Amino acid sequence: MEITLEMLQKKILIVDDAPSIRSLTKAILREAGFTHVFDASDGSEALALMRKVRINVVICDWNMPGMTGLELYKEVKKDPKLVAPPWIMLTSSSEGEKVKEAIQAGITSYIIKPYKPDNLLKQVVNKLS
Numbered sequence: 001m002e003i004t005l006e007m008l009q010k011k012i013l014i015v016d017d018a019p020s021i022r023s024l025t026k027a028i029l030r031e032a033g034f035t036h037v038f039d040a041s042d043g044s045e046a047l048a049l050m051r052k053v054r055i056n057v058v059i060c061d062w063n064m065p066g067m068t069g070l071e072l073y074k075e076v077k078k079d080p081k082l083v084a085p086p087w088i089m090l091t092s093s094s095e096g097e098k099v100k101e102a103i104q105a106g107i108t109s110y111i112i113k114p115y116k117p118d119n120l121l122k123q124v125v126n127k128l129s
Contacts, residue, residue, distance in 0.1 A: 059111075
């Protein structure tokens with residue numbers, strides 16, 4: 001898997017209510033050379049950030065208080081000022097119904113926690129290609 005210099009300049013947003021997951025994911029991306037990695041602890045914080053910064057890929061937890069990852073995705077898609085970036089849904093659940101619901105909404109990548117760093121990087125590179 002080749003990560004180009006152009007990819008490393010892209011902006012990635014991590015949305016997760018668990019500080020440990022945000023830190024771990026950010027560390028994996030930074031170690032791979034990504035320099036513009038942002039994070040938010042919930043959907044409203046993520047929306048506010050996305051209105052200021054043009055994000056290229058979102059890595060988002062499904063189960064968060066207030067607004068789920070899927071609800072956040074739908075909010076982004078319906079906001080005409082936002083261009084919905086490629087979305088990677090993180091979850092601890094592999095329920096078929098949830099996966100189907102995410103696919104129907106337009107989410108094509110799904111990572112089950114705990115995840116392997118290589119799998120995460122592969123998905124991010126795939127979305128940036």
